[in-house]
Amino acid sequence: MTTRLPPQPTPRDLAALLSRVALKDAGALRTLYDFTAAKLFGVALRILSRREWAEEALQDGFINIWRYAGDYREDLAAPLTWMTAIVRNRALDFLRRQKTGRAEAVERESAEGMNSAGVGSTIALEDWSESFEELLPGDERDPAESALLSEAARQLEICMKRLDANQRQAVALAYLRDQSHGEIAQTLDVPLGTVKSWVRRGLEKLKLCMGGQ
Template sequence: MSDANILDPQQLRTWLHGAAKRDAVAFRSLYDATSAKLFGFALRILIKRELAEEVLQESFVAIWNNAGSYQSHLAAPMTWMTTIVRNKAFDLLRRSDATTEIDGEQFDSEVINALHDPGATPIEALEMSRDAKALAYCMSALEGLHRQVLGLAFFHDLSHSEVAQQMALPIGTVKTWIRRSLEKLKTCLAKGERA
């Protein structure tokens, strides 16, 4: 089967119509025909493969649930599905601020560079470097979303309400996650001092 047959709009409409009637075979055919193209689209927006996979899954759940509302006179099937993927990708970016996610290695080098003081003695520089590495290690041990909340609050200097708005979380959740994360950091850093 050629790509032209696989992405034939009439065939996609038929499968969407079947999915609207809860026909799992039609939905599977729709998925098989379009998932690679939609995944590539999500990957271009999100860059990270795991985020694109998450968005693709959420998108196909939305396609399954909303197939009955598809209106062929408003958009071609691929346009309709691509719009769902785009919206889910942008929702994920807003929700998790994936572009400012703190990864351990990058965080480690950024903190060390930020703490580098050209006027520091070699002993002071070594001490700051050791502290920065310990902090980076403890930050990387936090759960991803908790690390992001803490990073946005302290390293991007956002208020609790700004963090809540940026991550689309209730402010109470943000405050709780920050408090718990600070407690975990304190415990982790204390263990490091004893080692």
């Protein structure tokens, strides 16, 4: 008989589902997926920035949940916390495996001591342009405003290139990928305090540069 759970499951409900998944109950896994996939997908998307990558990381995460549900201990972590950690780790692993675009730059910079070939030095101008354009509603933008935005993006790209490689990468991850300081620390495998310092100093230099100094 199928157990009916409330629309918003409690931690106890999720723990019960994990117990059934540990017994290889495929129906319980489907129910668990229905309850948690949206939130866990958001975790993966925040790290990876691309929907197709996030979907793959989510799928890998649920494969691991299926495999290791028997290892879950309710007295050590809430069910959703445990599942979030699995999906987050799969997303970070996926990010490190990528060999194209900005994901490759992140991996190379981390592996080689964050040299000058990192994320910040490979930021596409259109990425910054899109970020600036989001600040204005579409119905208020005219050709003159678009030109100003484009020029601002070019100036920002110039200023980004003047930052130290570490600062450039940290600022790019924070404001282009919308990663938290904690997520950047995990991605780059450096202390949280180091990330905060890089971001703070990078923003200070950008402010001076964008002001014409």
